[in-house]
Structures are given as structure tokens and as C-alpha cells.
Amino acid sequence: MARLFHHSHATTGTDDAQKRKDAQIAKRTVPKSAADLSLSDEEASSSHAADDLLLVMGYESELARTRSTWQVTFMSFVLSSIPFGLSTTFAYPLVGGGAANIIWGWVGISLIIVCVAVSLGEITSVYPTAGGVYYQAWMLSPPWCRKITAWVCGWSYVLGNVTITLAVNFGTALFLAGCINIFTDSAGAGIFASEPYQIFLIFLAITLLCNAVSAFGNKWLPILDTFAIFWTLAGIVAIMVTVLAVAKNGRHTSDYVFGDFTPSSGWPDGWSFCVGLLQAAYATSATGMVISMCEEVRQPATQVPKALVGTVVLNLVAGFAFLVPLVYVMPDITALLNDPSGQPVPAIIVSAVGSQGGAFALTIPLIVLGIICGIGCTTASSRCTWAFARDGAIPGSHWWKQVNPSLGLPFNAMMLSMVVQIALGCIYFGSSAAFNAFSGVGVIFLTVSYAIPVLASMLGRRELIKDAPFHMGRFGAICNWITIGWSLLAVPLFCMPSAIPVTTTSMNYASVVFVGFTFISMLWYFAWGRKNYQGPPA
Template identity: 70%
Template sequence: MADHVYGTQSDAYAAEHDLHHRSIGKERKFSLTGKHLGEDGGRASADDLLEAMGYKSELVRSRSTLQVAFMSFVLASIPYGLATTFYYPLVGGGPTNIIWGWVAVSLIILCVAASLGEITSVYPTSGGVYYQTFMLSAPSYRRIVSWICGWAFVVGNITITLAVNFGTTLFLTACINVFESEPGVGIFAGETYQVYLIFFGLTILCNLVSALANRWLPILDTFAIFWTFAGLIAIVVCVLAIAKNGRHDASYVFGEFDPSNSGWPAGWSFCVGLLHAAYATSSTGMIISMCEEVQQPATQVPKAMVGTIVLNTIAGLVFLIPLVFVMPDQATLAALASGQPVPVIIKDAIGSSGGAIGLLIPLLVLAVFCGIGCTTAASRCTWAFARDGAIPGSRWWKTVNVKLDVPLNAMMLSMVVQLVLGLIYFGSTAAFNAFSGVGVICLTMSYACPIAVSLLNGRRHIRDGNFHLGKLGIFCNCVALAWSLLAIPLFCMPTAIPVTPQYMNYASVVFFAFFVISTAWYFIWGKKNYRGPPVQEDEILEARRASITSHHSGK
């Protein structure tokens, strides 16, 4: 197995290791023909391709196609992901923003998933979009572009995980308060320190499960699928059948648009409300970080990404449409101090606190599953970036705990960063707005990098991939990049105006700070020490061709 070239090595030492990678790749070509893959041909082929990329296989490939698709579904966690951010389209425009905003963003994200799927079928590694950007870029600028993409991907993974756990905390508080001490007053005060402590405990729980129960996570993801649809059916049937305070007509559900609660002009208000759908679908590319734990990542991961978007779109509509049919007055929901309308909507439709909490429990359990999944993915991308020497102290963060079969140190680093950033809540109750906004912005930016570079280079690197879409791929690339150009400035905007310091969207501040720090760190340290992933394009091509041959011969 080839060791990896790390950024802290000298030029001579790095060159020696690069030569070592190439010689090993040439020596192993005899085993890449598909004739010597043995009974476990798919897994051996994936490991050979990984080694051709310059990495040794350190994680167990335990996930099948369905299991990686299930994890991708859990990362988005529809309907939970739509429940915690329901406030954004509610204020942005109401029913039209909620329903049609979800459909529009889902179709756009389908193009993003297809674009990433094409590239991942050629470069399936836990480095994900960062590695892909490096390999697709010209040598003259590949280091700085991949550096910025990698930091965006890592920061996006960590902050979206933070947003999930913090959103779960706020959602839990709102669920508890469906029980009232008096009309309009919940039983749980939800003081700042109480909210942070719940978030702290939830984050620790997700990390414990992800670290100690890694071998059972595919089973947990599978269970989450059945749990999700059982809970979804219960919510839909109960709210529509009981509808204690009546139902709106179809013209209201599919045509009502009222942006007055946001203060923004109508068109811009609708766009700002799209954060709801963008947040729920932002995890699309996070599953790429699991490539080194998937049996045939070049084919399984692209299929999982695209298939999950289609499934999520349908599940989202099944969840959102019934809620809008029974939704109380829009202005009343927009004025909620909790910023969590879904528990209030369900309670209003059911007519009792006990019945409401019974329907909310499936969403809360799904929220924990989502937190565990995001914790797992964030730890893998942090580990992969550290493996290439891009994170200070890489020799600690690149270590894999063999007993647990997880990059435990990288997971702990991610956890500590989340807990520290969570302290922002003590300064602003709009912290969740910043966390979710930064997560979406950074992930969107990181997804755009390999897509843009591939398109600018004529998509020549992906023509022989397992998931090549031809002219349709060009269309998907253009849509994905247009969305990125809109989303990055859009989600820096506050939800409503006029803006107060308390309700300011600090995503712009955090994103700008990340961009300045990562760029400055590159010129201070990275330009001299960071070399990026090992470059073995001939070996990768040979291994990929063998993988394709093995895949087709196994059919």
C-alpha cells in the first residue's frame, strides 16, 4: 500500500514519494485487469482504484447501494429538515413559497446531484469535491482552488451538522411548549443557557453513537427509512382527517402569496424564503465523503445522490401540502418567538397537546438520526482533508482508530468546533440563521468548484465515467452553477427587514471570515507546504477502466 504525501514534507521528500506512488501503481497494473480480483471483486476493484489515487484503504467497505442511498436520505431527513426551517418560506411568501419553492429548488438540486455524480464516478474518494477540484484543475492553479474548495467543504459539513443539532434543539423546545401553563404560554422557558445545554448534550450523543456504533449505522439508516414513512403517514392522515379548525381550499394552498411579513419586495422575498428548501437539500454532496466505506463507490454513490433527490422531492410534497391545507393565520405563525411553526400547526389541526406531541415524536427521532448521519459525514471529510496535510495538526486528525473503524480524532475536532460556535447563541438568538446559512453557502460553493472546473475544461475528464450524461450533463452543470451564483449572496440576507442586531443574519460575517482566514492561511503556510492530493492520473485511469470492466462482467 502506498503512503500519502503530506504537505509538511520537503520538496525532495515529496518528489521521492510521488515517484514511489507511480512505481507502485505500475507494479500493480497486472492486478487491475479484473482477472485477479477474487470473489470480492467489487471491493477489491474499489480499493485498487483508491490506491491508484495514492491512498491506502483504511476504512471498512460495509455499505451496499441501498445502504448508501438510505444514508443520503437520512442526511437530508425529509420531513425533519423541512420542519425546522418552515419559518423562512412562511415569512417569505406563505403557501406559494412553501410548495413551489420546494419544487423549484429540488429540480435545481437534482442538476447539482447529477453533475457531482458524473465527477464522483471518476474520482470516488472521501476527499470528495476537494479532491475532484484538484484533479480537474490545471497545474497552475489547482492547489489554491482545491484549498479553498476543501475548506468550504469542511466548514460546510461542520456548520450544517451544527445547524442540524441546533435546529433539533429549537424544535424540541417548541414541541415541549405545545403543552401550555396558560393560553399562549408554554411550560418550558427555553432560556439561553437551557437551549445551549440541550444542544451540547445532543451533540455529544450524536458523536458517541457515530463513534461507538459505526458498524451498526447502516442498519440504523435502514430503520430510519421505515420510521420516516411511518411517521409521515401518521402526520398526513391525522392532520387532514381531524383538521379541527378546518381546511383551506386548493387555490390558497397552491396560489396564495403574501410577502408582507418579510418587508422585502415580492420577488426577493420569495427568493430569500428558498433557504428552507436549500437547507434541506444542502447535504446532497456530503455522501461523497463516505466513498471509502462503499463497496462500489463509482457507481453506487452517484445513483444514491440522484435517486435520493427524487425520493426527497416526493416525500417533501407529501409532508408540506397537508400542513399548508390546515395552516393557521400566516401572520400569527410568523410572529412566534420560537421561530418554529410546525408544532403549532400540528397542534392547531389535532386540537390537543397530547395528540400533537405524539405526531411530533417521529420528527424528533428522525432529527437525531439526521444529526448522527451528518456527524459521520463531517468527520470523514475533515479526516480526508487532514490526510492531505491541509489542516493544522494534520498528523493527529488523519489518524484512524482501528478498533472503532472511524477517524475518531477528526470527529472530536469537528465536535469541539461545533460546541464552540454554538456559543454564538448567547450573543444572538438568530444564531441558527447564521449556522444554517453558512452551511448552505459553503456547501454550495464547494459543489460549484469541481463542476465549474470540469465545464471550463470541456468535461474531458469525465467522458469515460460510469455516470456520464452527455449533453444533459452540460445542461445540469449550467443550472448548478447559476444556482450557486444566486445562493451565495442570497442566503447572506436577513429573513425580514428592518433588521435589528438581534435578528441580523450573521451568515455573511461568518462566511467572509472563513474566506479571509482560509485564503490568508494558504499564503502564510499552505503555499509553501501544501501540495494537495498525490497526482497519479495514469494509474487512476487504468484502475478505473479495470473497475468498469469488473462491474460489467459481474452483471
């Protein structure tokens, strides 16, 4: 019956598409909401053109297009929240190689991610849908393998979005606990016990808050993203100026900051440096998540690619300005790694400032950024989950593909993502290394999902994107090669433990989570998807 229906749908596709287009045009005779009334004629025309393009790709527009170029750029910046993302994973390059690993690892990975952003931007300018890389993988793959290719890419993209959102919220909980423990008792111990149940409850509260703001404050999210830009700038300047000016325990020389390489991971020097790159990779991994917002952007074919590339460049500068002052005033690395909180950045700031209250005040911008980042990731994660469910690829898709009419967003898909995050968060009760698994597997899944459409485009000699509005010519082809090379390195790299010999706390469980979720998705494919999954209505 499913095949018969699909055949019937194909034979009458032209008539159905015309009916849908007529319905869309009819809807436009009356503004949808007060937001539509505030748009200029040019903006309204752009939104209608984007809806028409979406209709050609097989979907009706169900979400309001409220974001401009700057607003989608700001959201892309928020998804990374560079000062916060670099803070929660600061221990990785400390173990990997110290100062040089921190500074040059960040610069090197940022340049690689520029290439990833260019590669995704070219393809997104041709296929700007909420399905993102999943839809692109279907369109760019040969017919004989497009179903399994899109399936693998879609599950990688959804799971990457969910686990990165989980890592952000869990990282905020751990970072907040570390900041509280800037305050110590008479014995020099932190005032907060940081028991597993306490960390989990903080994580739960942050997760619920992010979902509530994303669901019920959707129309104000562009304002929040804009605020985050200025908040980030103010926070970086405050930290940079204060720690360098006070520097209570002195400053390192520039030779140390930019040249000292002291690995303590137990790995060979070169591999140790590479393992330390997880900090930079985690902070930039959310680059492609903004593609899921394409159906809420007025001119997605041009605005989203510009946001992708522009944000990475902005992040490179912001991250460099944040890291360099911290390394100049960084205390002994061994002492930082042995800090009970497991959070080096609060320890660096309190060492430089010499005041517990002053140091805590400087961490407040980072904590707020963590929450804003969680809201942005929650929003993007819900959109990609909804888009994948829209094509029937997730069990119970008829629930998750619904758009809540009063909220104007996929509320059910958001709740599904939240429940999965909370369930996975319970792993922390069994292992304190859970955050390492969440951050590592998120990077792996997203890297795989980004690489699949880029590789498919390369195998097709980039023919299907040659007329892309955001075509980068020969530079784009070079970026494609760099993207694939980075992906081949990143997947095994971030399955490795950060130090050897391996213990239960230093073990990297990302590989276990990655293999487990991959197995479940493939089991669902062979049990149901192979016969029933039809892919996007392209």
C-alpha cells in the same frame, strides 16, 4: 526539504505505488474482520476493485467497505431527513410568501438540486474518494491553479459539513423546545422557558449523543439508516392523515394552498420569494455530503452517483407529501410568526389536532429523525475532515488523519469537528439569531464546494469525465449550467436577512461567519499552505 522530498517521492512514485498495491493484495489473503466473511464473492471482488482504484488515485484503503447501493442511498436520505429539515426552517417561506412559497419553492429547489446531484454524480463516478469535491477540484483544475482551487474547495467542503452538522443539532434542540411548548400553562404560555443556557445544554447533549453513536456504533449505522426510511414514511403518513382528517379549525382551499402568495418580509415580491427558498435549500444542502463515504462503499463509482440522484427524487416526493397537508390546515401566518417558540410546525399541528398530547405525539417522529440526521451528518463530517487532513491541509494534520484501529474510523477528526461545533454553538449566548447564521453559512459553503469541481469540469469541456461510468451526456452538460447558475444566486441570496428593516434578531450573520472562516483559511494558506501544501497524491 519539503520540496526535495516531494521530488523524490515523484521519481520513485511507480515503485512505491507497486509496493502499496502488493501490500494491499497481501492483506486480502486473510479477511480483515467478521464483516468480510459475510460478503459474497461478488461483493468481495467489488470491494477489492474499489480498493485498487483508490490505490491508483494515491491512497491506501483504511476504512472497511460495508455499504451497499441501498445502504448508501438510505444514508443520503438520512443526511437530508426532509420532514425534519423542512420543519426547523419553516418560518423562512412563511415570511417570504406564505403558501405558494412553501410548496413551489420546495418543488423548484428540488429540481435544481437534481441537476446538482447529476453534476456531482458524473464527477464522483470518475474520482470516488472520501476527499469528495476537494479531490475532484484538484484533478479537474489546470496545473497552474489547482493548488489554490483545491484549497478553497476543500476548506469550503469541510466547513460546510461542520456547520451543517452544527445547524442540524442546534435545529433539533430548538425544535424539541418548541415541541415541549405544545403543552401550555393556565395562562396559555409554554411550560418550557427555553432560556439560552437550556437550549445550549440540549444542543450539547444531542451533539455528544450523535458523536457517541457514530463513533461506537459505526457497524450498525446502515441498519439505523434503513430504519430511518421506514420511520420517515410512517411519520409522514401519520401527520398527513391526522391533520387532514381532524382539521379542527377547518381546511384551506386548493387555490390558497397552491396559489396564495402573501409576502411579509418587506423585500420586493420576487426577491422575497427567493429569500424564502432557504428552507428548501437548507433541507437539500447535504446532498453532496454522502460523497465523503466513498471509501466505505463497495462500488462507489456507480453506487454513490445513483444514491445522489435517487435520493433527491425521493426527497422531492416525501417533502411534497409532508408540506401540502400542513399548508391545508395552516392557521393565520402572522400568529405563526409571532409564536414565542419560533417553531411554526408544532403550532400548526396542535392547531389542526386540537389536542396537546396528540400533537406532541405526532412530532416525535420528527424529533427522532432530527437525531438520526445529526448522526449521519456527524459521520460524513468526520470523513471529509479526515480526508482533508490526510493531505496535510488542516493545522495538526498528523493527529486528525489517524484512523482509530479499534473503532475502524477517524475518531480524532470526529472529535475535532465536534469541538468546533460546540465552540460555535456558544454564539447562541450572544444572539438568538445564531441558528440562522449556522444554517445559512452551511448552505453557502456547501454550494461553493459543489460548484468548484463542476465549473472546473465545464472549463475543461467535460473531457476528463467523458468516459465516466455515470455519464449523462447532453443532459449532464445542461445540469452543469444550472448548477453554476444556482450557485451564483445562492451565495448572495443566503447572506440576506429574511426581513427588513433589519434588527439584531432578524440580521443574517451568515455573511459574517462566511467571510470570517474564508479569511482564516486564506491566512493559513499564505502563512503555511503556499509553501508546504502539496495537494492530493494524485
